[in-house]
Amino acid sequence: MELVERIEKIITDVLKIEPGTIKEISRDDTLNRIGVDSVNFIEIVISLEDEFNITFEDEELLLQNLNTINKLKNVITQKLES
Amino acid sequence: MDKDFNLIRYLTEEKDKGIIIWLCNIGAEKYWNRVSAGVIDRNEDIPVNRIEEMNLLICREQDIVILREMPDAEYLNNLKSMGFSIPTVMTPEETDLFTPISELVLKDEKLLQKLKDIAEKNENVYFVPYAVTYLEESIAEITGMKLMGAPSSVNARVNDKIYNREISEILGFNVCKGKICHTIDEIRQQYEELTSSEPYFQKVIVKEPNGASGKGLYIIDSRDKLESSLRLIARFARGRGEAKWLVEGWYNKKFDINYQIYISPKGEVEVFSVKQQLLRDTVYIGSVLPPRISGDIFEAYKEYGITIGKYLYETGYTGVAGIDSIITEQDEIIPVVEINGRFTLSTYISFIDQKLKDKKVLSRYFRFMPDKAVGYGELLKVLEQQSILISPENKEGVFIYTAGTLPYKLHEGSDYFVGRVFALIISEDWSKIEEYNSKLENVISSFS
Numbered sequence: 130m131e132l133v134e135r136i137e138k139i140i141t142d143v144l145k146i147e148p149g150t151i152k153e154i155s156r157d158d159t160l161n162r163i164g165v166d167s168v169n170f171i172e173i174v175i176s177l178e179d180e181f182n183i184t185f186e187d188e189e190l191l192l193q194n195l196n197t198i199n200k201l202k203n204v205i206t207q208k209l210e211s
Numbered sequence: 212m213d214k215d216f217n218l219i220r221y222l223t224e225e226k227d228k229g230i231i232i233w234l235c236n237i238g239a240e241k242y243w244n245r246v247s248a249g250v251i252d253r254n255e256d257i258p259v260n261r262i263e264e265m266n267l268l269i270c271r272e273q274d275i276v277i278l279r280e281m282p283d284a285e286y287l288n289n290l291k292s293m294g295f296s297i298p299t300v301m302t303p304e305e306t307d308l309f310t311p312i313s314e315l316v317l318k319d320e321k322l323l324q325k326l327k328d329i330a331e332k333n334e335n336v337y338f339v340p341y342a343v344t345y346l347e348e349s350i351a352e353i354t355g356m357k358l359m360g361a362p363s364s365v366n367a368r369v370n371d372k373i374y375n376r377e378i379s380e381i382l383g384f385n386v387c388k389g390k391i392c393h394t395i396d397e398i399r400q401q402y403e404e405l406t407s408s409e410p411y412f413q414k415v416i417v418k419e420p421n422g423a424s425g426k427g428l429y430i431i432d433s434r435d436k437l438e439s440s441l442r443l444i445a446r447f448a449r450g451r452g453e454a455k456w457l458v459e460g461w462y463n464k465k466f467d468i469n470y471q472i473y474i475s476p477k478g479e480v481e482v483f484s485v486k487q488q489l490l491r492d493t494v495y496i497g498s499v500l501p502p503r504i505s506g507d508i509f510e511a512y513k514e515y516g517i518t519i520g521k522y523l524y525e526t527g528y529t530g531v532a533g534i535d536s537i538i539t540e541q542d543e544i545i546p547v548v549e550i551n552g553r554f555t556l557s558t559y560i561s562f563i564d565q566k567l568k569d570k571k572v573l574s575r576y577f578r579f580m581p582d583k584a585v586g587y588g589e590l591l592k593v594l595e596q597q598s599i600l601i602s603p604e605n606k607e608g609v610f611i612y613t614a615g616t617l618p619y620k621l622h623e624g625s626d627y628f629v630g631r632v633f634a635l636i637i638s639e640d641w642s643k644i645e646e647y648n649s650k651l652e653n654v655i656s657s658f659s
Contacts, residue, residue, distance in 0.1 A: 159626055167255065168249075171249050172439075191251050191253065192254075193252070195250075
């Protein structure tokens with residue numbers, strides 16, 4: 130599975146929404162459009178950490194820096210490469 | 212510290228005495244202890260920081276309030292027509308919606324100089340922040356204002372939930388069933404114990420010692436959620452040094468009670484407000500004034516407050532403290548669930564009775580996400596159309612008591628509107644209040 134697909138699967142699993150719902154927004158649309166908020170985003174972060182074996186520092190947990198598929202993709206790619 | 216100062220007397224019987232410089236440094240807890248903030252949403256920080264306007268409800272005319280922005284003119288006029296005194300408002304020259312207000316003040320030399328001049332030219336100038344941390348101590352030191360409150364280190368200790376439980380035990384109060392845990396395994400074991408032995412709790416609450424505003428609290432409401440909750444708890448313990456949690460059974464409650472005490476520099480203790488709180492899970496959504504509890508219970512809270520206040524004074528604490536308590540379904544009072552050694556949102560509405568003269572009040576709090584920008588004037592217009600807007604003459608209806616917390620514009624970098632509505636629903640009659648409340652809920656939901 131591609132990186133973006135893995136991210137999307139985690140988000141739809143945490144939000145318990147139909148997998149297709151995430152395709153209704155673009156990769157640059159904010160995820161709050163499909164129900165992501167600062168509370169459920171914590172669960173998304175933990176699942177991303179487990180899935181990709183990466184760590185987000187507390188200072189990185191600013192919703193505005195992580196709230197689109199593309200932002201998540203870029204941050205995770207950077208972490209995987211470093 | 213000035214031993215003659217008594218905040219409650221200054222706000223009630225001695226309103227023309229001295230000058231109070233007010234500062235609502237909401238979010239101060241993070242300076243006392245490292246807390247897990249979770250995921251931060253800056254859009255939510257904006258209305259939270261503007262809660263500072265609530266401070267206007269307790270100011271006196273000769274006072275000064277430091278706010279990050281000048282409030283909306285219509286809002287100030289409305290406060291005035293409701294009988295509130297409008298103090299001098301000072302704002303930092305370089306301001307933004309995110310930086311903690313005390314940091315903005317400390318960066319503003321002109322403002323610091325102004326405050327210094329006021330402190331020099333007037334004899335009784337008192338600095339009363341929402342909470343005392345090292346930042347407010349610095350402001351007081353630079354300006355020469357008398358800081359009314361306990362030292363930051365004492366505040367940090369008083370706001371520790373584990374210490375709060377210890378105080379309760381020392382004072383011989385009932386405490387929630389539970390214990391302090393140091394590892395995830397201990398939390399798991401304690402969960403088993405609380406749910407499988409009498410009184411067989413359905414839910415368990417895990418509290419970080421220094422969490423605030425619903426952060427650092429984890430409710431495990433079913434066995435299915437135990438492991439995922441523990442994973443979350445462990446995740447946020449990372450980097451917190453010595454990990455400790457208070458793990459307690461979740462009581463079904465008849466009432467959530469908040470009582471507010473004031474401890475003067477001389478050690479006089481006064482319980483100045485007892486309110487019934489409305490909570491959604493663990494987050495405050497409003498208060499009922501006066502509380503619908505019996506006179507005996509009301510008096511019992513006054514006694515608890517005095518006992519706690521005297522104890523806190525012995526430990527070096529002075530100033531306002533808000534204490535959360537519960538009355539269980541079995542009518543058992545647990546006097547202390549948590550002590551907030553600072554102002555709370557409830558403090559700012561504790562003196563409205565002076566303006567409302569024995570009316571009943573339901574305060575309401577809404578997280579407000581309309582489809583478009585909604586400012587103070589627009590919200591009032593809709594309340595007026597629904598015939599629930601307060602009339603200053605008879606003081607009956609819905610009074611919106613902050614303006615800056617509303618989603619009045621789309622902030623930079625955001626693509627949705629989010630704000631907070633704080634309303635006082637006022638009448639002589641509870642059934643009328645329920646009617647206004649239901650109409651208010653409809654108004655709020657009609658915007659999205």
